[in-house]
Amino acid sequence: MTTPLTFTSYVRADGVSVLVATGEVDLSNSADFAAATDAALAGAAGRLLVDLRGVEYLDSAGLNELLIRAGRLEIVAGTLLAPLLTISGITELTTVYGLTGGGPTGVVAPWAAEPPA
Amino acid sequence: MAVRDDGQGRKRAAAGGGVFAGDGQIHRDLAAVDWAATPLGRPESWPQSLRTAVGILLSSRFPMWMAYGPELTFFCNDAYRRDTLGRKYPWALGRPSREVWTEVWEHSYSRITTVLSTGQATWDEALLLLLERSGYPEETYHTFSYSPLRDDAGTAVGMLCVVSEDTERVIGERRMATLRDLGSDPSVARTEEQMLAFAGRQLTRNPYDLPFTLTYLYDEDGTARLAGRTGLPAGHPAAPARLAAAGDGEGAGDGDGAGDGRPGKDPVWPARQAAAGEPSVVELVGEPFAALPAGAWPLPPTRALVVPLQRQGAGPYGFLVAGLNRYRPLDDATRGFVELVAGHLAAGIGSARSFRAQQRRAEELAELDRAKTAFFSNVSHEFRTPLSLIMGPAEELRAHLAGAGPEVRGELEVIHRNALRLGKLVNTLLDFSRIEAGRMQARYEPADLATLTAELASVFRSAVERAGLAYEVDCPPLAQPVHLDRGMWEKVVLNLLSNALKFTFDGTIRVAVRDERGQAVVTVADTGVGVPGHELPRLFERFHRMENARARSHEGSGIGLALVRELVALHGGTITADSREGEGTVFTVRLPYGHAHLPADALVAGGGGPAVTAVADPFVQEALRWLPEAEPEPEPDAGDRGGGGSGARQRAGAAAGGPFDVVVADDNADMRGYLTRLLRGAGHRVRAVGDGRAALEAVRADPPDLLVADVMMPRLDGLRTVAALRAAPRTASVPVLMLSARAGQEASVEGLEAGADDYLVKPFSAAELLARVRATVELARLRSHHARWRRALTDAMQEAFFVCDGQGAVVEVNAAFTRMLGFGPEDLPYPAVPPWWPAREAEPEAYRQVADAFGALVEQGAGTHTLPVRHREGHRLWVSASLARVHDPDSGRSMVVGTFRDVTAERYAVRRESAVAALSLRLSRAGSTAQALDGALEELCGLWRAGSGVAAVFPAAGPPQVTAWGAPAAWDALDGGLREALTALRDGPRLAPYADGRGGVGVGLEHPRGPMAVWLGLGAGRPFTDRDGTLLSLLAGHLAQGLARAFQIDQQRETALALQRAILGPAALPAGFAVRYEPAARPLEVGGDWYDTVALADGRIGIVVGDCVGRGLQAAAVMGQLRSACRALLLQDPRPDRVLLALDRFAADLPGAGSTTVFCGVLDPGSGRLAYSSAGHPPGVLVGPDGATRLLDQGRSTPLAVRGRSGTRPYAQDVVPARALLLLYTDGLVERRRRPLSEGVERAGATLREGRHTGTRELAALVMERMAPPDGYDDDVALLLYRSPAPLEVDFPAEAGRLAPVRRQLREWLDRCELPAQTVQNVLVAAGEACANAVEHGHRDAPGGTVRLRAEARADRLYLSVADSGRWKPPEPEAAPHRGRGLALMRALMQHVTVTPGAGGTTVAMDTRTAP
Structure with a gap:
């Protein structure tokens, strides 16, 4: 039985590339997570926004993939992952949105108005 | 007797099935007894x-014997044979005890009966037994204990006796008591007869050592006179009233009717030998000794000891005859005792005789005083004539010898001045007596008061100014004259001025005259020392003198102000004084104008005349003598004194009569000079000082042979000077001769009470002074001889003796005190809280006891207390303290004298007696060997106040088992030295106490599981005496027996438990449950309580707790059937009410099943829903995670088969909340006699609340422990405890693909725990990391292992553990920088994380608080 994890990627109207992950990331599928992120990075014009709001579980293996790519991506996450991301220190390496509970998901969020640096 | 060689060359007695194994004679002799012929x-x-x-008996080195079986067959060990049995050995072995101890059977049998019937040990201390072991009946004392011996069924069938001999101690204490009594006479001084009568009464009290005594004293002619006797009637032939002169030799007793009645023969007692100072022994054979008293014994003495009553420096006073106890040998101790008695008598006689001599002298002195007083009172009025005959010629001589040398003029001045002074004194006295008699001849004439007063005042000007004082005279003329007697007014003004000058040291003296409201007012004001408020009313009283006031002189009669008042009154006026202490005094005289108030016949016309007459001269002369400049100090000859210390040197070698070192203290310069001349003239060395303080300094600087001091002195008066001297050890013994002008009995008593040695009243003759000086010095030397003698006496006392002064400081201790407490006289004085008192901080209770005893003295005067004190080396002593408050006749001060008798041994003996009883009780109540050992160890530690106690049992296999009190209870945790000591005891003889000399004691004994060693840590400095050893041995014997009995109970109990468990409960409980079963402590049987859990098909769980009536196998059988039936019914139809209904029918047909109570429930562990019904069972208890407690008290109905076969039973539903506890139990847990059931249920709930954070199993144990009555449960208890949800336990293969499903399981379980979402997420991640680590690291090199996840939720805490079967690799940061992140995450998300690597795998344990 594999851990459920799906990806969707798109380019927002303002040109930002977004990778949306849904499911759980653990030791068994962190390689898939890494591959999907790399693919999205390859297709992205600038920095990649990784949307983790649909991720119910993220362990250190998944975190590690994000950390080694932190210079090239930004993250949006829900409050569920907030302690984890804060503890891991990734918030000091790149911008992580939504940790304190941002606007509604799906539509344009407040952070989206700002162009990625 | 079969003997075999054990291969090491030692022979062992093997007969008797090895019972008598050992290589002593006793073993062989015991083995040789024909036991088959005995009842044993x-x-x-x-x-x-x-x-x-x-x-036990044979291995002990303490004397022991035992009696066993129906005929109380006799056994004993080697030590007993040696010490006590004597010739009865080996005959006695195996015989009935009645035959062995025929002569003391009366004593023994009653005690054995007590032991066998009550099972309690006896304790006899120092029992008197007359034993024939030394060839004569001998007085002996033994301390022994009989303790019961039990057979294998626990019945007492014999007794074991442990003995120790006390003869030396008992006799020693008895003799000490007699010596103490002799020394306890409260009256210090009395006659010889009184002393001997007192001593006789004390000696009569010891008829053991002294069946009779005779005291003979030598008269002057050498005849010995019977002065005291005890035990013998008057006129007994052995006690002749007189024995002929000691020096008469062969002619002893001849011709004297009161003689010994045996003319020509030796006297009855060897008076001559005694007179030579030699003691002798007299064999009491012959006629005079035919009918001697036996004292406390069956037969009279056969010998007497004759001891001289020694006198220091001369032949003996007499001799003491002491009839001796025939049941004791005449050894050194006996001789020493009789000699000490004789010493007491001799000391008493010496003291009585010297007291008599002193008394005689005191009476002579008193007679002298009386005569003198009478003389002075008769002749005082005769003074004036000789006085005028002195003054007149002296005046003339002054004129004639104006050209003579200064020495002659000086002498004449002295004569003149003192004649003036004496004249003034006599005049004043005569004036006063005239006034009193109404014979005062006054002549009142009109006078100018202001001028007259001013003139009188001017007379004093020079004296006032010389004193450095300001002098204001303000006397404006008055409008009209005042009628005065000039002579009287002169005395008024001069007395007031003289008074003012005497008490004023700085400031001003002011004399003023004014008119005020129709009266003439004269004031004399000073800025002197003032008068205290309480003295003011008595200021004008005759002879009243202010005590202790600071003054220029203490000369004076105390009559001046009284006279002034009388004189003013004669003028119809008044005088008042207004004063403040330290500020000054104002005297105000008010006189009326006119003459209406005066007797007409005393009025004369105004004649003028001189204001100041010759009367003024003595006043001024006297005042000038007070002032320092006026003092023509008779110069002490410096050569006389030489260097410092000459006084001491001379004193040591001074022969009777001097010369002596004398300090003279007098404020009157003439007197000082006169005394100095007088004493120097007699060859003495003199230092002269002007007041008490200077005298004190002089004496302290170099103690003289004598201080001659005036009573009245400024700064420090004579009485207080003496008191100060007596208070300091260095000067206490300096004799003091007091001088005073005050005659009379009272004054001399005051002086003597203050500590003066003699008292001389002025005036005195030169010869009398010199004689008194010599007598006082000699008497003081005699007294110091007495002090030495007294010292020897107190040191001879057997009791510790001490004296405290008025402030409580200890100023004297005797030798026995030093022996007892270790504190010697060299450190005297000791403070009021001396170092032998218990420390106030460390032992407040003991301190209070001692402080109370001394405090009570203030009210009660005397008392006897048993008090704890501390030896110099730190150990505790108990003393019987006799304390008394006494008046020191020398100093008049209140003091405390006391004696201490060491009663430590007695006190501990009482304690130990109760300890034997306490230990026996503990052992008889113990329900198991562990309890017995725990209790016994506590008792032993308590008894010896040991800081720690350890008992180690050495089983045949396995490590030693340790029970400890105040020490670690594990062999490996014990100190190495202690382990060695315990091992040595294991290998040593049984019941032989061993003390290591450093405060550790131990004993070896037999535990049913192997040899056992007990060790007590008493702490350094605590003595462990032979008596302690005996007791430890005795107690260890009791303990061994008690352990053997408890061991039988253990075995029975284990059997019962094994049986019960075989019947009880499921082998495997569902998760989340914990159960306990405890049979009643006694009687130990299988019971009818049960619990059960049944796994139902739908995942629910059936829960049953029941309690059949009764106990024993019958009840257990019924229980087994009901349990099986209930199980079957639940599986068939999981509705609790219907199960119970069916069970009703089943129970109705099952004998003994009626009235069984049952709780039956069905629990859904997923939802926590619980359906239940109760058949008369106590309610379940539910405790939520927040501590909220409620009872499952619905669905209740009657116990089984009570209502018959029909009807319905109620049924209730409830929910066990997440993280809540459910407790079901049988009534044994909560039911207590005379307490409501609800109270027990409430307590059970409270215990759950308190323990809701602990694990289920530990909590179940805690509930059982907390609810247990002190003596154990008296009914069976079954208990079932459940916590919802049950802990999660998941085992999964170590593969990454398994992580997600495991996570899902964990998430579901966490949801059931009803925790906050963030907590769930944190726990999930932490658990996930641990699992991932287990998969990734633990099994990287060894795939195929499993990982175990366990999670448990308690009230507000969640516990997680992840265990793998592999080995974690430590993170290698360089190879994989992210590897360590998992652990960091766990630590960040959970409160505690521990990683425990092991050979079989690694376990990560984490926990975190779950409540917000």
């Missing part, structure tokens, strides 16, 4: 208890 039969057939007892 052959040793091979003896029960284990008898064999154990014999083993």
Whole structure:
């Protein structure tokens, strides 16, 4: 039985590339997570926004993939992952949105108005 | 007797089935007894208890014997044989005890009966037994204890006796008591007869050592006179009233009717030998000794000891005859005792005789005083004539010898001045007596008061100014004259001025005259020392003198102001004084104008005349003598004194009569000079000082042979000077001769009470002074001889003796005190809280006891207390303290004298007696060997106040088992030295106490599981005496027996538990449950309580707790059937009410099943829903995570088969909340006699609340422990405890793909725990990391292992553990920088994380708080 994890990627109207992950990331599928992120990075014009709001579980293996790519991506996450991301220190390496509970998901969020640096 | 060689060359007695194994003579002799002929039969057939007892007996080095079986067959060990049995050995072995101890059977049998019937040990301390072991009946004392011996069934069938001999101690204490009584006479001084009568009464009280005594004293002619006797009637032939002169030799007793009645023969007692100072022994054979008293014994003495009553420096006073106890040998101790008695008598006689001599002298002195007083009172009025005959010629001589040398003029001045002074004094006295008699001849004439007063005042000007004082005279003329007697007014003004000058040291003296409201007012004001408020009313009283006031002089009669008042009154006026202490005094005289108030016949016309007459001269002369400049100090000859210390040197060598070193203290310069001249003239060396303080300094600087001091002195008066001298050890013994002008009995008593040695009243003759000086010095030397003698006496006392001064400081201790407490006289004085008192901080209770005893003295005067004190080396002593408050006749001060008798041994003996009883009680109540050992160890530690106690049992296999009190209870945790000591005891003889000399004691004994060693840590400095050893041995014997009995209970109990468990409960409980079953402590049987859990098909769980009536196998059988039936019914139809209904029908047909109570429930562990019904069972208890508690008290109905076969039963539903506890139990847990059931239920709930954070199993144990009554449960208890949800336990293969499903399971379980979402997420991640680590690291090199995840939620905490079967690799940061992140995450998300690597795998344990 594999851990459920799906990806969707798109380019927002303002040109930002977004990778949306849904499911759980653990030791068994962190390689898939890494591959999907790399693919999205390859297709992205600038920095990649990784949307983790649909991720119910993220362990250190998944975190590690994000950390080694932190210079090239930004993250949006829900409050569920907030302690984890804060503890891991990734918030000091790149911008992580939504940790304190941002606007509604799906539509344009407040952070989206700002162009990625 | 079969003997075999054990291969090491040692022979062992093997007969008797090894009971008598050992290589002593006693073993062989015991083995040789024909046991088959005794009621005990052959040793091979003896029960284990008898064999154990014999083993204890034989292995002990303490004297012991035992009696066992129906005829109380006699056994003893080697020590007993040696010390006590004597010739009865080996005959006695194996015989009935009645035959062995025929002569003391009366004593023994009653005690054995007590032991066998009550099972309690006896304790006899120092029992008198007349033993024939030394060839004569001998007075002996033994301390022994009989303790019961039990057979294998626990019945007392014999007794074991441990003995120790006390003869030396008992006799020693008895003699000490007599010596103490002799020394306890409260009256210090009395006659010889009184002293001997008192001593006689004390000696009569010891008819043991002194069946009779006779005291003979030598008269001057050498005849010995019977002065005291005890034990013998008057006129007994052995007690002749007189024995002929000691020096008469062969002619002793001849011709004297009161003689010994045996003319020509030796006297009855060897008076001559005694007179030579030699003691002798007299064999009491012959006629005079035919009918001697026996004292406390069956037969009279056969010998007497004659001891001289020694006198220091001369032949003996007499001799003491002491009839001796025939049951004791005449050894050194006996001789020493009689000699000490004689010493007491001699000391008493010496003291009585010297007291008599002193008394005689005191009476002579008193007679002298009386005569003198009478003389002075008769002749005082005769003074004036001789006085005028002195003054007149002296005046003339002054004129004639104006050209003579200064010495002659000086002498004449002295004569003149003192004649003036004496004249003034006599005049004043005569004035006063005239006034009193109404014979005062006054002549009142009109006078100018202001001028007259001013003139009188001017007379004093020079004296006032010389004193450095300001002098204001303000006397404006008055409008009209005042009628005055000029002579009287002169005395008024001069007395007031003289008074003012005497008490004023700086400031001003002011004299003023004014008119005020129709009266003439004269004031004399000073800025002197003032008068205290309480003295003011008495200021004008005759002879009243202010005590202790600071003044220029203490000369004076105390009559001046009284006279002034009388004189003013004669003028119809008044005088008042207004004063403030330290500020000054104002005297105000008010006189009326006119003459209406005066007797007409005393009025004369105004004649003028001189204001100041010759009367003024003495006043001024006297005042000038007070002032320092006026003092023509008679110069002490410096050469006389030489260097410092000459006084001491001379004193040591001074022969009777001097010369002596004398300090003279007098404020009157003339007197000082006169005394100095007088004493120097007699060859003495003199230092002269002007007041008490200077005298004190002079004496302290170099103590003289004598201080001659005036009573009245400024700064420090004579009485207080003496008191100060007596208070300091260095000067206390300096004799003091007091001088005073005050005659009379009272004054001399005051002086003597203050500590003066003699008292001389002025005036005195030169010869009298010199004689008194010599007598006082000599008497003081005699007194110091007495002090030495007294010292020897107190040191001879057997009791510790001490004296405290008025402030409580200890100023004297005797030798016995030093022996007892270790504190010697060299450190005297000791403070009021001396170092032998218990420390106030460390032992407040003991301190209070001692402080109270001394405090009570203030009210009660005397008392006897038993008090704890501390030896110099730190150990505790108990003393019987006799304390008394006494008046020191020398100093007049209140003091405390006390004696201490060491009663430590007695006190501990009482404690130990109760300890034997306490230990026996503990052991008899113990329900298991562990309890017995715990209790016994606590008792032993308590008894010896040991800081720690350890008992180690050495089983045949395995490590030593340790029970400890105040020490670690594990062999490996014990100190190495202690382990060695315990091992040595294991290998040593049984019941032989061993003390290591450093405060550790131990004893070896037999535990049913192997040899046992007990060790007590008493702490350094605590003595462990032979008596302690005896007791430890005795107690260890009791303990061994008690352990053997408790061991039988253990075995029975284990059997019962094994049986019960075989019947009870499911082998495997569902998760989340914990159960306990405890049979009643006694009687130990299987019971009818049960619990059960049944796994139902739908995942629910059936829960049953029941309690059948009764106990024993019958109840257990019923219980088994009901349990099986209930199980079957639940599986068939999981509705609790219907199960119970069916069970009703089943129970109705099952004998003994009626009235069983049952709780039956069905629990859905997923939802926590619980359906239940109760058949008369106590309610379940539910405790939520927040501590909220409620009872499952619905669905209740009657116990089984009570209502018949029909009807319905109620049924209730409830929910066990997440993280809540459910407790079901049988009534044994909560039911207590005379307490409501609800109270027990409430307590159970409280225990759950308190323990809701602990694990289920520990909590179940805690509930059982907390609810247990002190003596254990008296009914069976079954208990079932459940916590919802049950802990999660998941085992999964170590593969990454398994992580997600495991996570899902964990998430579901966490949801059931009803925790906050963030907590769930944190726990999930932490658990996930641990699992991932287990998969990734633990099994990287060894795939195929499993990982175990366990999670448990308690009230507000969640516990997680992840265990793998592999080995974690430590993170290698360089190879994989992210590897360590998992652990960091766990630590960040959970409160505690521990990683425990092991050979079989690694376990990560984490926990975190779950409540917000």
